[in-house]
Amino acid sequence: MPQKRPTYVELGYSGDFGLTGLTEQLCSPDRPAADPAVDLPAAFAVAARSADGSDGEEAVELGEDARRLLDGPLSEEVLHTVWLAAAGRIFDPAGHGMDIRTWLRSISDLATDRLRQNKRSYAPPPVQPVRDEDLCGEVVAEIRTLARDLAGAAALPDLAPGLEHVVTQADADLGFRLFLRALKAFSVRVSKEQYDRFLGIGERLGYPVAVVRDGLDVDWPPIDTTRRDTSWDFGLSQLAGNAHQDWSTDTARREIHRVADADEPGQSPGTAAALLLEDALRLLDSPLPDTTITTLWVAVSGAALRIDGRDWLRLVADVCGERLREVAPAYTPVVPPARTEAADPVLREIRDMAPAMADKAVSPHWHPLPATEAVTAVEQVVGRVDPDLGFRLFLRVLRVLSVPLTRERYERYEAMGEGFGYGEHLVSEVDQLIQYE
Structure with a gap:
């Protein structure tokens, strides 16, 4: 210019x-x-x-x-x-x-x-x-x-x-x-x-x-969820990050569409919906109890919409299916195997942070959810479902609870994000939590 x-x-x-x-x-x-x-x-x-x-x-x-x-x-x-x-x-x-x-x-x-x-x-x-x-x-x-x-x-x-x-x-x-x-x-x-x-x-x-x-x-090449082609958050963690107190059951489908329809400029049409659907299917098909999934959604969304966890995920999957039938009808959802080898490092980071969250609560002034319950739900995702999804949801919990981070800990999170193939701005969404001396 x-x-x-x-x-x-x-x-x-x-x-x-x-x-x-x-x-x-x-x-x-x-x-x-x-x-x-x-x-x-x-x-x-x-x-x-x-x-x-x-x-x-x-x-x-x-x-x-x-x-x-x-x-x-x-x-x-x-x-x-x-x-x-x-x-x-x-x-x-x-x-x-x-x-x-x-x-x-x-x-x-x-x-x-x-x-x-x-x-x-x-x-x-x-x-x-x-x-x-x-x-x-x-x-x-x-x-x-x-x-x-x-x-x-x-x-x-x-x-x-x-x-x-x-x-x-x-x-x-x-x-x-x-x-x-x-x-x-x-x-x-x-x-x-x-x-x-x-x-x-x-x-x-x-x-x-x-x-x-x-x-x-x-x-466009076929949708490939192993290539995110985005610098930002995606999937269920992105949906949780978009949550706000004005969400309601009447507007829920529209709110899901905002994420499912929002392909990045470099993504094949339907990629955002495929990534969101993959996260939803992982949890829907997981052995986690319904109560744990409900707790998880409340924890990562800041209690924006209190709804049965699996009912919410079924709605998410339905909206994603609509989008994919429209723009990528040949796409067949396939959930890749979880990267289980990454579970232990993620669990260590979560457990290291547990004491700093012990006295906090999600939505402390309205049906508070103790942070200990939120952390337990995220741990179960990491250990029993998928460390990648669990780590992204853990970052969301940190933001919801405003948990202070040291520079060293944040840099470890950045390294973990690089290992999962995240774009440059995903982990940086928690950089405002860094405490400087």
Whole structure:
């Protein structure tokens, strides 16, 4: 990004924006399926709605994107080609007697007029093109990787060279977004490896993840729960971490969906649900008594929702099944063997912490659960079900009870987390418990 400019995320964007946000809207307005074309008045109406979004803030990016293309040395042919591709051929200004530069100037003027509603003296600032040589080279390399597939799908033989010209002669940021829009408009499939590189480029440009991910046809690998592909918590421990006092039986299904549906950008669709389902099945099929499972849920959730433990897990499994049938119907849940060799080290850490928790209670002011009972339930998960799941739930209990940690103990937890293959931020969720001298 240009120096001193906030990222698009910092500016409040959660999806596509600017000229590519406009083409996205043009590709999916409410119109009869039998009449996919957009005429000139309809295109202007969509542009006006786009400029009016976010109280006019969207007009800033829309106008700047148009000027980025107009201010560069790009030919009419290049501009026409990349516009057609990004808009999925839904709207072609040439079909309405308008050349592409006139269309872009009208977009810029429309955006300026919208901004002058708030500030009458508003004058469009000079554009700030992204011209970083390394970044331009990376984007061009990605375009060339898919040049043949993209040109064939869009029936535009000069599309890839045109996109390269936008990247190198006008703006790498807009060029990359136009490339992504063309891939989405014509359903060009990309490999998971290339998608990951796209995410990296988007992060450098300050995009919200949706700019890259939403609508892109990715060749996802099958779900593999041994690869979490997330830096954060997951599964039942994540669900417990999301718990709050406003949970109720009426909203329980919705709360579970929030975790089951929340795949990370790098995860195959359905991975979050598969990880949550695996944890639920481990406990459902375990020899633990119902009372222990109920105690466990109260302990790790902070008593957000008092419900029979196995009934809760059955509901979790049901919601996860819904999600998987929707996005990964070929997936068959298989619970991998527990890593029992890790049980003793985890149990030692839990038992070492027991004295510091002895006088505490979960929800001390409302149906308190003694910490000793919570610790016993977690120990049983570690010793009789799965040390990985037990360790994650133990970390949750520490947070619920606000148990102080030494730096040395926390570092041991970090090492254990690395051994279980956790992402960098899972164990760090308890770092606020560290007591410094």
